[in-house]
Amino acid sequence: MGFSLLSQPIYFLLVQYSFNPPIMSHIEDFDHLKIQLKDIISATENFSPNKLIGHGGFGVVYKGELSLPEGRIMVAFKRLDRRLGQGNIEFWKEITMLSKYRHENLVPLMRFCIEGDERILVYEYASRGSLDRYLNDTSVTWSQRLKICVGAARALNFLHDPVETQQRVLHRDIKSSNILLDDKWTAKVSDFGLSKVGPANQPQTYLFSNVVGTPGYCDPLYFETGFLSKESDVYSFGVVLFEVMCGKLCYEYANGKITEILVPKWKRCYEEKRLDEIIFHGLKEEMETSSLDSFSAVAYQCLQKASEKRPTMAEIVKELEFALEQQEVFEDLGKKLDFEEMIRIAHLAVAPLSYRSQSQLYTLFLKGFLVGDGKTWISINKHGELIEMISSKKCVCEHGLQPYATKDSRFFNVLLCTINSNFKVNVSTQFLLPDIAYTMNLVFKHFGTDHGTYVPIKYRLDDERDYRNSCHAHVRKDGWLMMELYQFTSNCKEHNFRIEFVRPFRIASSFFMYILEGIEFCPLKL
Known part of the structure; x- marks a missing residue:
């Protein structure tokens, strides 16, 4: 129900743009939209209460089927009731507006009827009201x-x-x-x-x-x-x-x-x-x-x-x-992750997690947190797929690398490597989702001088004869570098990999060092 304040105080304002709607200047332009009243009477069973679907400031609305060139379709008929305050101006305004402005989220005007005192607008039927x-x-x-x-x-x-x-x-x-x-x-x-x-x-x-x-x-x-x-x-x-x-x-x-x-x-x-x-x-x-x-x-x-x-x-x-x-x-997270499993993982958090709803728990997983002994980081991506990262302090073995503390890392302590350092990794997962394609990545950051994304290093799994080269990494949003080592499809939560990393040749500069954060398992972006 609308209202109109017709007796307003007079204000003298500087109006930037004054305008009036294009009303009835070219009525003949809309002749192709006209239909006869008899067709509407037939479609609404002479405006039967059984066809009534609503009321508004313009008048009563009925539904019914019309045979149009587009086919026989269900439409809505809005019948002008002048007692409600609207009239010819509003009627023609609807026609001029909706015939010119087409958008998927605007109700389409199909036809209209003007016979005697009847003014009826015909719209595409919105079945849900x-x-x-x-x-x-x-x-x-x-x-x-x-x-x-x-x-x-x-x-x-x-x-x-x-x-x-x-x-x-x-x-x-x-x-x-x-x-x-x-x-x-x-x-x-x-x-x-x-x-x-x-x-x-x-x-x-x-x-x-x-x-x-x-x-x-x-x-x-x-x-x-x-x-x-x-x-x-x-x-x-x-x-x-x-x-x-x-x-x-x-x-x-x-x-x-x-x-x-x-x-x-x-x-x-x-x-x-x-x-x-x-x-x-x-x-x-x-x-x-x-x-x-x-x-x-x-x-x-x-x-x-x-x-x-x-x-x-x-x-x-x-x-x-x-x-x-x-x-x-x-x-989407709810479809990918079992809520009970998330609660189980949350209970392993180093710092107790506080949440009151499923959505708050999802938010905590999106941010990520430490679990167990503080050397594993768990998070999820926006598709609800688990990401698991194992600290270098936990997975690197047989090495002479130095411990290093940095505020940038997810972990309390990581390892500092020179490019001449050889080391072996024994990395075990605990939380990977089955039937997900993962990449295994080395996560690191240059120490001191920025050497870009280049890392001269070779590596191989225990059961491989030949070493692989993967000397280039990409920079993540958090500033760390990530170098892909392998791709595999997970068939269970727990996987174990033994990897040997060696220098391809000795670098003369002792300043070519990097901070080794750990090994991260990320769902493969397809």
Whole structure:
């Protein structure tokens, strides 16, 4: 239900861009979209209550099948009810808007009917209805909700910053009931009857207009001053994000009236770090902590009273995509790793691990930790595959290498080698996952002078006759060098390798030294 404040105080503002929607200037351009009323009456069984699927500020919505050149398809018919306050302007605005702006997350206009006093818009049928119906549905997962929000955000970003010569669109009535969902849960932003358009090639578009929108969703700055900008849509979308997270509409409703707007309470809970009090109970256990943090942070930024502090829709898309990626990584981990096995490994940690949920434990594994005697490091990659690293102090044997302490290492002590040092490694794994292709790598760092990624060294397994050469390494994100030694497919948790490393020739410089951190087993990147 929308509202309109028609008796606003008069403000004299410097308006950067003033604009009006292109209404009915070229009606004949849309003749190809017209259908006859009789076809709609047949499809809806003369607007039967059995075909009724919703109500809105424009009118009643029915469903029915139409025979079109595209085939016989299910569509939605939105029938204008002038008693609700909208009329020809809103009708033609929908037609001009949706016939020009095509995006996978905008509801497509299929046809329209104009006969006598009837004004009917025909849309692609969104079989799941509107988002507001699913806010408190426990079967709609956090991942699904994130995808819906990402889709709606992409649509608004397309409208705010269109491509080529299309004009910018300000929706003015973003709310969960105006975000439709198809059978694949794809978000479709709808209802453009209140929208405004303006120049697309400018960083900002401002308009002073009568205030329209829906209580709870309406930008307070716009409500108070009539000053409209694309940040007004951002505020409304932020409210929708909180609704998705909290599992309820942004207002309390009783006896046909709104009794409380919940947005101020939601903002306070975020500011006071009390989100747990408002998050929908059916979602808490499945939310990845970092995903929730990213989502709630951008939702809160959307609700800033000062419009310049609100993010752009492009920034919102980026943050929501990041939140979705974090959630999907978390869920992927759950498919790869057995939670009970993770708990078993966590109990072996040198320093006790503190976690309250499965997602927090995954986060600890992503960061990595020492286990057992402090000479094995366990972590996982974003695909939930275990990485195991054994300290040089544990696996290097038959050597005259010096112990060395460095703050850069995962381990308390490692070994310092000269390039003239020969040594043998006896390395045993304990935690590798079966049926995973692994690489075995030597992890090291040059001591003092940077000699690049070149390491003149030869090596062989105990059962090999010939030595191998692998003189080049690559630099990891943490600054250590990693040189691949072997590839193999794991068939169990425990593997043992004996490797001999020798100098291919004697290096004259005694300063050619390196810090040997250990042997690391990493899942092979395919």
